[in-house]
Structure formats: structure tokens, C-alpha cells
Amino acid sequence: xxxxxxxxxxxxTKGLMYICLAIWAVFGYIIHLxxxxxxxxxxxxxxxxxxxxxxxSLIVFVVLIFLYSYRQDAIDRAHGVAEED
Amino acid sequence: xxTQQGGGSDFINNLGKIYGLYTGGFAAFVILLALLEQVGVxxxxxxFMFVGFTIVVYAMIGILSRTMQVSEYYVAGRTVPAFYNGxxxxxxxxxxxxxxxxxxxxxxxGYDGLAFVLGWTGGYVLVAVLIAPYLxxxxxxxxxxxxxxxxxxxxxxxxxxxxxxxxxxxxxxAQIRGTGLIxxxxxGIPYDIGVFVGIAGILLCSMLGGMRAVTWTQVAQYIxxxxxxxxxxxxxxxxxxxxxxxxxxxxxxxxAITSLEQxxxxxxxxxxxxxxxxxxxxxxxxxxxxxxxxxCLMIGTASLPHVLMRYFxxxxxxxxxxxxxxxxxxxxxxxxxxxxxxxxxxxxVYENVIGKGLADxxxxxxxxxxxxxxxxxxxAAASLEAVQQACAGKEVVGLADFSIAKxxxxxxxxxxxxxxxxxxxLVGAGGLAAALSTADGLLLAMANALSHDIYYKMxxxxxxxxxxxxxxxxxxxxxxxxGAFTATLAPPDILKLVAWAFSLAAAGNxxxxxxxxxxxxxxxxxxxxxxxxxxxxxxxxxxxxxxxPLGFANPPIFGIANISAGIFGLPVGFIxxxxxxxxxxxxxxxxxxxxxxxxxxxxxxxxxxxAEAKQ
Numbered sequence: 001x002x003x004x005x006x007x008x009x010x011x012x013t014k015g016l017m018y019i020c021l022a023i024w025a026v027f028g029y030i031i032h033l034x035x036x037x038x039x040x041x042x043x044x045x046x047x048x049x050x051x052x053x054x055x056x057s058l059i060v061f062v063v064l065i066f067l068y069s070y071r072q073d074a075i076d077r078a079h080g081v082a083e084e085d
Numbered sequence: 086x087x088t089q090q091g092g093g094s095d096f097i098n099n100l101g102k103i104y105g106l107y108t109g110g111f112a113a114f115v116i117l118l119a120l121l122e123q124v125g126v127x128x129x130x131x132x133f134m135f136v137g138f139t140i141v142v143y144a145m146i147g148i149l150s151r152t153m154q155v156s157e158y159y160v161a162g163r164t165v166p167a168f169y170n171g172x173x174x175x176x177x178x179x180x181x182x183x184x185x186x187x188x189x190x191x192x193x194x195g196y197d198g199l200a201f202v203l204g205w206t207g208g209y210v211l212v213a214v215l216i217a218p219y220l221x222x223x224x225x226x227x228x229x230x231x232x233x234x235x236x237x238x239x240x241x242x243x244x245x246x247x248x249x250x251x252x253x254x255x256x257x258x259a260q261i262r263g264t265g266l267i268x269x270x271x272x273g274i275p276y277d278i279g280v281f282v283g284i285a286g287i288l289l290c291s292m293l294g295g296m297r298a299v300t301w302t303q304v305a306q307y308i309x310x311x312x313x314x315x316x317x318x319x320x321x322x323x324x325x326x327x328x329x330x331x332x333x334x335x336x337x338x339x340x341a342i343t344s345l346e347q348x349x350x351x352x353x354x355x356x357x358x359x360x361x362x363x364x365x366x367x368x369x370x371x372x373x374x375x376x377x378x379x380x381c382l383m384i385g386t387a388s389l390p391h392v393l394m395r396y397f398x399x400x401x402x403x404x405x406x407x408x409x410x411x412x413x414x415x416x417x418x419x420x421x422x423x424x425x426x427x428x429x430x431x432x433x434v435y436e437n438v439i440g441k442g443l444a445d446x447x448x449x450x451x452x453x454x455x456x457x458x459x460x461x462x463x464x465a466a467a468s469l470e471a472v473q474q475a476c477a478g479k480e481v482v483g484l485a486d487f488s489i490a491k492x493x494x495x496x497x498x499x500x501x502x503x504x505x506x507x508x509x510x511l512v513g514a515g516g517l518a519a520a521l522s523t524a525d526g527l528l529l530a531m532a533n534a535l536s537h538d539i540y541y542k543m544x545x546x547x548x549x550x551x552x553x554x555x556x557x558x559x560x561x562x563x564x565x566x567x568g569a570f571t572a573t574l575a576p577p578d579i580l581k582l583v584a585w586a587f588s589l590a591a592a593g594n595x596x597x598x599x600x601x602x603x604x605x606x607x608x609x610x611x612x613x614x615x616x617x618x619x620x621x622x623x624x625x626x627x628x629x630x631x632x633x634p635l636g637f638a639n640p641p642i643f644g645i646a647n648i649s650a651g652i653f654g655l656p657v658g659f660i661x662x663x664x665x666x667x668x669x670x671x672x673x674x675x676x677x678x679x680x681x682x683x684x685x686x687x688x689x690x691x692x693x694x695x696a697e698a699k700q
Contacts (some may be wrong), residue, residue, distance in 0.1 A: 020214045028207040035366045045336025053199035054424040065213045069406035081687045
């Protein structure tokens, strides 16, 4: 396997990792810093700040992991480092 | 052996059918018990059948999954599909306390309790992105196995084992205690005997088949626990709001709670400033502690060996990644329901208990009062007379007069909703499944580290397969018995140590796992120094601040609560690891190649000389 190919693959893998961690940080922490103002928005009886901690961020985490696994698999395949099916 | 493997793949191909039948059978069993209740079978027999039947089924799965192959015993032959591994991980992860006490914590703390919901879910993003797929590729049997290969052998292995035992032992004692308490409640047998009944159930599930048996029982246990968790609150939601989707409908409960909170002060039921408003942040934790707790729980999740080892069992790296997604989805189903439980429970209490005359209390108050779980005016609300005596001179129940144990918010929901006892029995079976499945995973993680890492890798590397597997079982048995004795004999203070597990695991394991995979320049000396420093600082802070007899009760530094001690240990671990690595010569070309191989999904597993397939 060409080293250049492997380096490009690892650079993309790292890029994806940083993106995922950034989204994780936003929904794990940053958005909850704004719980006060968000609580002024009420949807179906849920103040938004409370909702984000009780459900919203959790939904983002679940979706994020599935998207990550599909995206990483696509990167692996494009560079020929994926496992055989 | 060939036929056994053929049988294995038949089994894998038919998983949908098998667990579909199992779920149908369980539903039929619940309906049967409901009918028996209608014809007058006493509650105690029903409880006995619930607990007995489910334990027998788990044990049967355990016995059917027996094996004499090393890779089957340690990693279920690496054949567990992502979806089912997700269920097993969810059961492994969600403890008896998650099942019974999480909703109660949210009831008591309101918004601040959501730190636990966030912390115990968000960590899976780190598991998926940073750690699990790479450990799967490496092909370890245990987490210390990877640390040894990456960081120069047995010293790193030994440190990994210390972290693993520190994070797992008190945790498993809490689970064993949970099984004993549930057996006591539903079988009416003394707690001490209940503990050993629970241990027998756990050993039957795990001893003969190791990881393989634990995997398939955990899937079965997940199905029981999630059905048991959802059913009562779904019915309650339908009764209260007309829609059986509590997770969407509890907004109504939140609004009702808020307006009742305000009217309580106006009606003289609570003094101004004493009402902990359910939706308002930072009434228990200050913002710094709220976020520090989320952080420690998340990193801890990504460092707990009994969770990480579940991803060693998938057929491929690709499936390991996807499996983390399934795990979190299955965990999410419970964790996004817990706040709904808390809200519906609080609505009931604020509407039908607080402000009511002593003679008008709902029936469930006395049912759980007799068990000492509901107190009014400081005394167990066992009967109307008991309440009247305790509240001498008072006409109505004020907010400060009422208190409820954390685990009752879930357990009392069937009675609050006026459901038959069979639903209470189902909740008990669910709590038992949650405690047993977590205990299975923890015991196996500890026993595997002792049998694979200490016995085989450090003491007797030439042991033949048969002897290794016999030793593995003897050690598993020994750890289980030690756990049971601790649960019956040790002072209850030991349960406080459970809260330490996350910070200790985070500071001890996370920097080494993370940098071991993502930073080739990390050296053996760096990793060892970092693990000792991170773990040591965390442990020191825990002991420095904990209440006696566990510690010295010193005032917290920067106001950081004991439970978030990892907030000090983690950065120390990372910094020491990086600095010492920079000061020591870079790892050999061979080691750097190993890191490359760990990162690249393609190719054979690396551990055990890649010889696993031939065993």
C-alpha cells in the first residue's frame, strides 16, 4: 500500500474525528450554557433548555455515532483500507 | 469442533427468530400471570414466579452457551452482530440503579439531575470515535491486554488491572446488593440469602460460557428490562394525557408541576424559597460542578473496561463502530424515558399528596410507606394512624412533610396508575434483569483480567487451553463469592465508593488508551508515568475530600465535588504522559508499525500473534 494513500486516509480519519468531537462538545456542553435563555422558548410544554438536556442532545449523540460510522466506512473504502465484506 | 461452529452460525443466522420467539413467550408469560392474578393467586406467588422464571431462562441461556474454546470464552468468538451487541451493551451498561433510581434522582434534583442523563450517554460518542474500533482491530481479550502490547509489557498491564479492579469491584458489589434487595422484596426471603440466590443466577449465566453466555443472556435481559421500564409509564401517560407516548407528553406534566410549585407558596404549603423548582438549573449543583460532573461521567464511560470489552465481540471493526450506535440507541430508550417518569411522579405527588388532608392520601402512599420508602412528617407512612400520630396537630401535608425514596418513583408508578400487581412484578423482574446483566459484565471483566492477564500472561504463559479455561472459571467463582460476602458483611459505606468508579476509570485509563491509539510518539515511560499520576491524583483527591471513614472530609478545592475528582486527574494524566513521552526516546519502528496496524481496519487482528482463528 502506498504511503501517500495511507497518509491521506489518516488525515481524513483525523478530520472526521475532530468534527465529531466538535459536535459532541457543542451538544454535550456549550448548548447547556444557554439553558436560561433557551428556557424562554417553550414547545409542547417543554422549555427548550430543559428539553435539550433531557432529550435533544441525546438524539444528536445517537445520530452522530451512526453518521460517523457510515462516513468512516466510506473513507476506509475509498482508500482501500476497509475490511472485506 | 466443526459441528459446534456450524451450530454457532446457524444460531447467529436465526437470532431474529429466536429472540422474537423469546419476546413473544415473555409477553405470553406476563399475560398468563395477569390471568392468574385475576383468578386470585396471591401476590407473593406471582412475584416468586416472575423472579424464578426469568432467572431460570437466563441460566438456561447460560448453560446452552457453554464452551471450551478460548476465543469463545473471552470474546464470544467475535461473531456477535452489531445490533445484538448493542442490546447486550445496553443491558451491561444500565445498572440496577439506572433502572430503579435514575428517575428518582431526576425527581429530587430536577434539571440538575440531567447531568447524569447527559454524562451517561454522551460518553458513547468518545467510545465510537476514539477507542472501541481500534481496540477491536487490535484484538485484545481485555483492556489491560492492549495496554501491555502498546506500552512495553507487564507493568502497563498491571496498572491497567489496578484501574480495572478499582473501577469494577465496588460497582459489582452494588449490583449484587441490588439483586439481594429485589429477591428480598419479591420472594420474601432474607436479604443475605437473596444475595446468594442472585450470585447463583449470575454464575449460572457466566461460568460455563464466559463472554459468549453473558452476551446472549444480556440480550434477553435487555428485552425484559426495557419492556418493564416502558409499560407502566406508557399507561400512566395514556391515563393522564390521553396519548401513550410519555416521552412526548410529559411537557404537560412539566407545566403542571411549575404551576403547582407556584401555588404551593401562595397556599402556605411551602415556605418561600424552599421549593426546588423542577425546571430551573443550578439549584443543587453550581454550574462548574454541573459541567464537571457531565465531563467526568462521559470520559469515565469511555474508559470503563466492562463496557469497552463488549466491542471486542463484533465480527469486524465496521460492526464495532455501528454497534456503538445501536448501544446508545438502546440506552437512549431508557434514559429519555426517565425524565418522563420523574415528571409524572412529581405531578402525582404535587397534585394528590401535597395539600391533601391526612385522611385523603392515595393508597400507594401507604403501600410504600409500609416498606419505609415514603415518609410523612418524618415517620414511615405505614397507615393513616401512623401519619396522624407523626403529624400531630397538622391537617394537611405540606411540601416539607413529604419524602420519598429514590427507587420508589419507578416502583410505585404501577400503583399510582392503579394497575394490577402483575405490573409491579414486571417492574421487579426488570430491575433484577438490569442488576444481573451489569453484574455479569463486571464480574467477567474482573475475572478475565485476573485469569487472562495475571494468570496466563504473567504467571503461567505456557498453560494449555484446558487449564486456562478451568482457571478462568475458578477465578470467576472466587470473585463472585468475594463480591457476595462484601455485599452482605461490609458496612454500607462501601456503596459510596461506586461514585468513585467513573473518575478513577477516566483518569487511569483514558489518557493511555487515547494517546496509545492517536499519538505514535507516546512512549512506554510516558504512559506509565501518566497512568500513575492521573490515577494517583484522582484517588488522592477522593480520599482528601470524602467523608469519614473513607476519607478526611477536607473542604473541596475550587469547590469541585468529590464525585468529579477526575477533573483534576485527567489533565494531570495527559500532561505527564505527554511531557515524559517528549523526554524519552521515540517508540521503535516496530511499535509505530503496530500503531499503524491498530488504526487500519483491514487485516488480521494483531494480538495473540494473529493466531486466534486457528485456536
